[in-house]
Amino acid sequence: MDNVTFGLTLLVVGMGGTLAALGLLAVMMNLLKKIFPAKEEPSN
Amino acid sequence: MFDAIVNGLSGLGAGVLHLHWSNPVMIAVGCLLLYLGIKKDVEPLLLVPIGFGAIIVNIPLADLMGEEGFLRTIYNMGVANELFPLLIFIGIGAMTDFGPLLENPKIFLLGAAGQFGIFLTIGLALLFGFDKLDAVAIGVIGACDGPTAIYVSSKYAPHLLAAVSVAAYSYMSLVPIIQPPIMRLLTTEKERQINMSELVSTSPASKTTKILFPIVVTIFGGFIAPQGLPLLATIMLGNLMKESGVVGRLTKATENEIANVVTLFLAISIGATMDGRAFLTTQTIMILIFGFVAICLDTVCGVLFGKLMCKATGGRINPLIGAAGISAYPMAARVVQKEGLKYNRFNFLLMHAVGANTGGQVGSVMAAAIMLSVLKGMGIIP
Numbered sequence: 001m002d003n004v005t006f007g008l009t010l011l012v013v014g015m016g017g018t019l020a021a022l023g024l025l026a027v028m029m030n031l032l033k034k035i036f037p038a039k040e041e042p043s044n
Numbered sequence: 045m046f047d048a049i050v051n052g053l054s055g056l057g058a059g060v061l062h063l064h065w066s067n068p069v070m071i072a073v074g075c076l077l078l079y080l081g082i083k084k085d086v087e088p089l090l091l092v093p094i095g096f097g098a099i100i101v102n103i104p105l106a107d108l109m110g111e112e113g114f115l116r117t118i119y120n121m122g123v124a125n126e127l128f129p130l131l132i133f134i135g136i137g138a139m140t141d142f143g144p145l146l147e148n149p150k151i152f153l154l155g156a157a158g159q160f161g162i163f164l165t166i167g168l169a170l171l172f173g174f175d176k177l178d179a180v181a182i183g184v185i186g187a188c189d190g191p192t193a194i195y196v197s198s199k200y201a202p203h204l205l206a207a208v209s210v211a212a213y214s215y216m217s218l219v220p221i222i223q224p225p226i227m228r229l230l231t232t233e234k235e236r237q238i239n240m241s242e243l244v245s246t247s248p249a250s251k252t253t254k255i256l257f258p259i260v261v262t263i264f265g266g267f268i269a270p271q272g273l274p275l276l277a278t279i280m281l282g283n284l285m286k287e288s289g290v291v292g293r294l295t296k297a298t299e300n301e302i303a304n305v306v307t308l309f310l311a312i313s314i315g316a317t318m319d320g321r322a323f324l325t326t327q328t329i330m331i332l333i334f335g336f337v338a339i340c341l342d343t344v345c346g347v348l349f350g351k352l353m354c355k356a357t358g359g360r361i362n363p364l365i366g367a368a369g370i371s372a373y374p375m376a377a378r379v380v381q382k383e384g385l386k387y388n389r390f391n392f393l394l395m396h397a398v399g400a401n402t403g404g405q406v407g408s409v410m411a412a413a414i415m416l417s418v419l420k421g422m423g424i425i426p
Contacts, residue, residue, distance in 0.1 A: 003176065007171075010167075017269075019153065026152040028260055029253070030150075
């Protein structure tokens with residue numbers, strides 16, 4: 001694989017993958033917060 | 045008798061006779077690192093042992109990095125097999141509070157944008173003729189995360205370890221100098237004055253959510269990027285121990301004793317790789333330049349993404365917090381707070397910036413993990 005193809009692939013998949021993965025994590029964390037709201041545990 | 049004395053004296057002077065021109069230069073570099081660490085308080089925990097390691101490895105004939113040398117033993121014990129950065133990650137996880145991030149999970153996205161510099165720098169390094177894996181090791185300086193940079197370079201480009209780790213830690217400590225001009229250049233005064241505390245409603249995360257967070261990140265990240273699981277798993281194990289609250293002794297040990305011992309061994313090993321003959325090359329200078337470019341690009345991408353989020357939320361996000369999306373924790377968050385206060389003395393951005401900054405910590409590890417898995421998928425690494 002030549003360097004240009006390699007660099008572009010890594011750029012697109014790497015940046016896109018990181019953004020998508022953290023976006024999904026954000027959604028999951030919002031869901032977790034809805035399922036386990038803080039008010040359940042007033043001591044915290 | 046006279047011959048014996050002459051031979052004896054020649055033995056004493058052998059070190060000087062074997063001196064290469066690069067050795068005194070690197071001894072001076074080691075002294076400079078010691079000066080920065082001791083007198084200027086710049087990352088002293090790292091720069092003092094790195095500087096000292098750089099000095100002693102450049103003394104000829106001591107052979108400290110030879111097969112039997114004690115520095116080689118330490119290097120083989122935990123740098124060559126990537127153990128030390130992973131142990132440090134457990135300590136970092138135990139010291140990090142992801143609460144501000146969990147209060148407003150959408151700022152996770154800033155932690156992703158803050159890693160774009162990694163991939164852009166890899167492209168630049170390739171354009172300048174670096175080998176694929178060398179370019180990857182150089183790009184990962186942009187993670188702004190010492191252990192990640194050391195893990196990737198020691199695994200895939202060990203000959204660049206010294207330059208990459210020195211660049212990573214140096215630029216992390218220079219974040220307060222590098223970031224502000226870029227932040228001011230890319231934002232308007234009106235944007236810098238946005239007071240997020242008045243506009244953004246956040247809700248605290250429950251203890252259950254905080255405990256589930258490291259477990260979810262590990263399982264999710266492990267499935268999509270198994271090559272980087274050691275990085276993800278160790279930082280999340282440390283955080284799980286902290287948040288669970290049931291293994292206080294282990295948490296204390298990982299964030300104190302283990303982290304301290306490993307930092308010493310890791311830093312002196314990095315110093316030991318700074319042998320002048322191998323270190324003083326054009327390649328090292330290029331790596332230092334690319335490392336600087338990587339961190340600048342991270343900041344640019346973070347702030348631009350912050351502007352995008354500002355538009356998307358109707359002006360509720362201060363784009364300055366995008367600069368905290370890099371992993372340099374907590375320096376980047378402090379820089380954002382300081383810049384925000386310059387334009388509105390009642391604008392306390394710190395908690396939002398800390399959220400983006402911890403998002404950057406997860407982001408840097410996730411970006412490295414994804415990159416390694418993509419490399420594996422392309423058949424570049426075994």
